[in-house]
Amino acid sequence: MKIALNILKYLIGLVVLLLLVGFLLPSGYSAQRSAVINAPAEKIFPLLNNTKAWKRWTVWNQRDPAMGLTYSGPESGAGAKWAWTSKSEGNGAMEFITVEPNKRIAYAMQMEGMSPAPGDITLVPSGNGTKVTWSMTGDAGMNPLFRWFGLFMDKLVGPDFEAGLNNLKKITETN
Numbered sequence: 001m002k003i004a005l006n007i008l009k010y011l012i013g014l015v016v017l018l019l020l021v022g023f024l025l026p027s028g029y030s031a032q033r034s035a036v037i038n039a040p041a042e043k044i045f046p047l048l049n050n051t052k053a054w055k056r057w058t059v060w061n062q063r064d065p066a067m068g069l070t071y072s073g074p075e076s077g078a079g080a081k082w083a084w085t086s087k088s089e090g091n092g093a094m095e096f097i098t099v100e101p102n103k104r105i106a107y108a109m110q111m112e113g114m115s116p117a118p119g120d121i122t123l124v125p126s127g128n129g130t131k132v133t134w135s136m137t138g139d140a141g142m143n144p145l146f147r148w149f150g151l152f153m154d155k156l157v158g159p160d161f162e163a164g165l166n167n168l169k170k171i172t173e174t175n
Contacts, residue, residue: 064086095108119134
């Protein structure tokens with residue numbers, strides 16, 4: 001019994017320590033990936049600006065073809081919204097906040113149970129092509145568990161951004 005109590009004390013101490021350290025971690029998190037696509041921004045932008053076109057190039061829909069999608073507001077531009085339900089990818093929603101044609105889309109994404117995460121996709125001329133940068137930032141607030149999660153955000157989301165940009169590159173360079 002004494003051994004079990006000692007183990008319990010150590011486990012409680014470890015949890016308390018992890019929570020306290022969590023308060024010391026930065027509250028901000030980010031993920032960013034870029035790709036140079038050999039196509040003009042005018043060819044790439046329609047695939048970014050149209051909510052229904054995202055399923056053609058993002059990896060989330062490829063990982064779960066049964067993902068439920070609902071759309072509201074305009075189909076493209078500021079105010080365009082869609083929501084998804086997925087057993088493997090989770091439930092969430094995204095809305096385009098600011099749209100600068102052929103230059104930038106700023107969005108707010110909210111996964112179920114999480115704070116909204118702002119992100120954007122920018123297009124900048126690069127030689128004969130376009131450098132497309134997909135980034136997301138967020139604030140974990142005072143929640144120490146979300147702050148721990150924020151430490152790994154780039155490793156969790158970055159590969160999805162990279163794969164999505166590679167898909168976007170394939171689509172726009174072959175059509």
